[in-house]
Amino acid sequence: MSDTAQKSNTKNIKIMAQLGLLSVAMVAFVFVGLVPMYNWICEVTGIGGRTTGPTTELISEIDESRDIRVQFMASMQTDMPFEFRALDTRVQVHPGQQHTIHYRVTNTSDETRTVQAVPSLSPYRVTEHFHKIECFCFEQTVLEPGESLDMPMIFYVDPRLPEDVRTIAMSYSLFNMPGYARADIKETN
Amino acid sequence: MTAIPHDDHAHHGPAKGLWRWVVTTNHKDIGAMYLWLSFAMFLLGGAFAMVIRAELFQPGFSLVAPEFFNQMTTMHGLIMVFGAVMPAFVGLANYMIPLMIGAPDMALPRLNNLSFWILPFAFLILVSTLFMEGGGPNFGWTFYAPLSTTYGPPSTVFFILSMHIMGASSIMGAINIIVTIWNMRAPGMTWMKMPLFVWTWLITAFLLIMVMPVLAGLITMMLLDITAQTSFFNAAGGGSPLLFQHLFWFFGHPEVYIMILPAFGIISAIIPAFARKPLFGYASMVYATAAIAILSFFVWAHHMFTVGMPFAAQLFFMISTMIIAVPTGVKVFNWVATMIGGSMTFEVPMLFAIAFVVLFTIGGFSGLMLAIAPVDYQYHDTYFVVAHFHYVLVPGAVFSIMAGVYYWLPKWTGNMFHEGLAKVHFWMSFVGVNVAFFPQHFVGLAGMPRRIPDYPLQFANFNMISSMGAFLFGLSQLLFMFIVIKCVMGGKKAEAKPWEGAEGLEWDLPSPLPYHTFETPPEIK
Known part of the structure; x- marks a missing residue:
């Protein structure tokens, strides 16, 4: 092989290595870049109505001049062996005022089941103003055959809620959890 | 002892026997194998399309079970x-790029062999899923989660494996093409002297390297969700099915340009040849291609306007999508301007190229209609979308490949193809494609959803017309196969430059091409 051909070949290998590195970096970018970016955007903007874990800031002031109506809905796929509904479908609260509501879930099958409720809030832009102190959606629930449970959720609405918002809709979807370990979901919800 | 004449390495031909094809590192061999594989896949995918159109010939479940239809x-x-369009372009790149830039071969011949030979196995795995328990993938080519994860058939893991192999092959192929163009150009072949096919492929290869890894990451997440109980796309575990769509289309939209940019390159070679005029606006073609490639990373969510995006996001993706019409318009303008005032003749490659310009533009316009977010709510997931992407992919990408094959076939085989038969092939394809896909605009606007095996009676007439067009198009491809095989076997001998107005280094070489070319770099004028 001549000298120039040798040189050209070395350069070929070098460019190949760089491009190979770029493609590996792109794979890594999907996992450590795009997926966290998606979750971050959802969290910051509240798009998708995904509410976050227990709130850490507690508010003492109650704004009695405003009445906010909060509606509660329950949904699940039709073929699931559960009954799932909100016991309090509609409450009136003042911003800052703590309130407790309940959802009832019943396992209608003859097996022990684990369920997980996933929240979604509407309109999206109030997501950051809806604070949960305690919620059944923070963890999975184990239900014995035929067992029925009233699950509590304690929340308050932030007084900084935009003035034009009078109604908030909170929806929970119930999922059956075959094969999902408890530890899997702690962090994300 | 007199020396037996030494078999000079530089002049030996291919090895004998079939084994030659397995171990070959020659870019022409590998390019030819890519093209044959893609043609086989084109016929197979076409056979599947015939099943679809036969089922839709009449309303009611007439032929196959809905599960099989999916x-x-x-x-x-x-x-x-992944089997027909992409490997065909890679095949053309392998065959033509070294000839066009005056290189003796691809830069990384062994990698080239590997990237081809893993492909047949990928398709073997993919097609074998049809015979597995639970059937093959039935969730659409976009394989949205959770349809493909929670509710997919057991064969989904094989589907994922085959996609991984295809992705690896594409990435290796793309790396090879970039290294070749970057480092193997003949002295004097400056960037702005490169033929547009080389330019468009350089940009396409970069797109491939950027987005095929995204696809690989995406299907890896699917695999983890299916087998390891992770929750990337499972809402119950804190994941999001919507994340899947964002990732898929972040890959998917650049992917559709991967399937059309090399086509622009081919058309930009053929139209000047038969208009006997240099390409109008060469530099603007290069910049337009680059602009389309860059913009393709900022438009992905126009595939998902109806998922419930914030208003601002819909506006952004609508506008960014419409901006792409500008560089694309530049290209169409340049092709038309090349033809105006030229001494045009209408040989078969030119017929396909002109049909490309007209029909691709129709597909582009329906794309613009789909980009309008408020009306997309009406068009979304209807046959209008099917009509749109078939117009850009069939008379777009596929016609450009056929144009390229007819254009370079005399160079590859040393024989002229049968012009009369080829014209019959063109007109059958042209009529077939329009009869098949134009009525789909109408049924789509009237609300017929895509991917369904049955439909209400009011769509019956248009669907029957569409099916007849599809059968005609399918049939005409068998004629294409016959024409190509006939040309390979023999025919009127082709000159080194069978097309009077053709430009480029490949036409300085004899027809058929010797096994090794440009071992000493050519002089670039």
């Missing part, structure tokens, strides 16, 4: 995108 739509899409 597998057919899915496999048709996957095979055509």
